[in-house]
Amino acid sequence: MSRNDAPGLVIEMSRGPFQNNGATPWYCILGVGSPAQQLYFCFDTGSNFNWLTSSLCGEGECQHYAGHQFQIDASNSFEWISQTTRKVSFGPWGDMQAALGSDVLTIDEANGLALRSGILLSSRYDSSEFAELDWDGGIGLGSSQTDSSGSASQNTSLRCYQQQATTGEEFDFFLQLIQAGLVSQDKPYMSFVTEKDRAYVGFGVLEQSYSRSLEYVFLPWACYQPEASYLWTTANASIGLKGEAAVGSKLFFALDSGSSQFKGDYAVLSSLFKLTQQSHKTVVITLHDEQGQPYTELSIPSELYLCEIEAGQDAGETLAQFNALEGAEGILLVGSVLMDHLYTVYEYQVDEQQNLSPLGIWIFNKPDGPKILSNQQSAPADIFNR
Template sequence: MTVITNHGFNLPLKRGPFQSNGATPWYCDIGIGSPKQTLKICFDTGSDFNWITSSLCAKNSCKHYANKRFDYQVSNTFTWRSQTTQSVSFGPWGTMSVETGNDKLTLSNNNPTLTIFNDIYLAKNYSGQQFEELDWDGGIGLPSRQSTTATNTNTPTPFRRKAFNSNESEPFHFFLNLMQKGLVSKDNPYISILTAGANDNSSTSYIGFGTLDNTYASSLEYLFLPWSCYQQEASYLWTTPEATISVGGEPIGTNMFFALDTGSSQFKGDNRVLSRVFQLTDNGSPVVTITIGNPGDTHYGRLEISSDIYKCRIEAGTQAGKTISQFQGLEGAENILLVGSVLMDHLYTVYEYEAVSESEIRPKGIWIFNKPNGPKIIIGQQPTPASIFLR
């Protein structure tokens, strides 16, 4: 059920089968257009654009597990922004051909007044096994900040990254749009995520906009990961610096950027580092440790990840039935370590912005908390509760 307060709202998350394509199995049912067409949409902190599989796709293209398409021709609120075809990078998955439109999003079936108009890419072509194993029909980007850097489509990128057309002004920033429309208070600039793992029925799964879960108000088992820009071309990623990843006590990658990406599932990043971590965890079960900062620093923290977290059973798709260590190296992702639901299913996560003005928000960082009855991933305690609960 959708929960709405005077600060914001929560939307229930649903889970598809865990597949071996690196994408999260979590999504929301969102209505698009008028009359609304309900599709499965991922809220994605690893991208800076909104997209939907559409009726522009030929019958034999845009195959994906969720298997729905938005038919813009039957929506009486749909408008075109640009019918110029652009290419959007999905990293190792390939590219997606899109056109740009605008339409109404109905965010809640229980509250039909919870609506917003937003720009969206209409996919007209994509292909590949990873897309075919996708549990959702489209994604809404929740970037740390909006990138205005033009994409050089001739340069491969390991990240999901929007196209850029200098003749368009594309206000894709969904969360800023929520604040400007008064659906989220500028005093509560939070996106929160709580999901249950495949074998965890103890908690409700949801994404919150402008809300916090008071269950964690007195918790001391948390970390704050201050935002720092990884690189200009990927400034929309929620990254924090000075991360080290170790396997069985042996440092494999140091001085890396660490990111939490709600659109992903597995650990991904620097090809040399992640390929080595996969080798060390594929046939064994060592503890993987991630440290942030240096001991004694204000934001120092340590995460310990056991094999029952990073080794996952594939539930559908080409690798169904196998249990696979979830570490994947990516070409072109030097010096970054990114992870999604494989780790986040065991944490409560809050992305915090700072509202600078009516037209600008800036990233402050990410708060992560151990679940009360979950594994102790965050090692150690803080002296006082998290400041986001003290306002």
């Protein structure tokens, strides 16, 4: 099969109830092990590892809304990489205790395609936030993916794992799709579609209904900090209320498919939370180029950031989704609260060794959705013509 003949992959997403824990309600169902156990996974552009709630959890441990556990002893294809329990940081969420194994992920939408992958298997959650999680685990879609393991630090408030150069420790899902011939390295795209009648994650596939759209912008990737280089961030963002002075500036802005809320810099998000409680005004994010000139503006009306909590301890309330994080200076992330109202495409570049590095993110207004983006381009996005 030539590179351009690779069909790409579409994996349908389902939605759980929106809960006030900062995690996306969207998940996909994948099979794990042999015979396959059907479990709920989030495809997460805000992390660099794969993990799963497992039968290592003791009685009463690892309680979460989705409610499933991977039964290690029931899989004939499971292999241990390291049974040593280690701490995995989820930042302000808390920590997860996990051991490292390897098993087969089965994707029904790919006619039974199975990929062997490294998976961190939880034995304990050291946080109450996991209780409201609509999924059982996550597949990391970090901004860089290589054949050799990376070396990210755990000294960050965000979701991160210190990878080791251990045989079998393979977390790079998108790279594996390319190596398996399912995704063309000429189409190194990941896209998220959440429409009323369908929702999916696309790998090497673009939603053609946006091929003629002029309401889009490209956000070039820039590294927030070395220990969080796996995040899909762009530089020089400011945020504030419409018609008022910016609350924060010179921020790194990230679209994080594993999150729901706006979260990040403690001072900035604390101020936004207070201001939106008082006025419910439109929040505006402005992106600037290297010369400091604005090139796009995102307008987020209150009906987007004021969300009804559908389950969990705050069920029935309508709450502003701004979460200030300790230790997240200079960064602003957002997930489904904004992404549900955009079409989002993450683009890699591929070198001769098939290592992946980030180019940036394309975002499009939805035809029948709120006009979040201010841009009106002169021609359609060139990713549809490559």
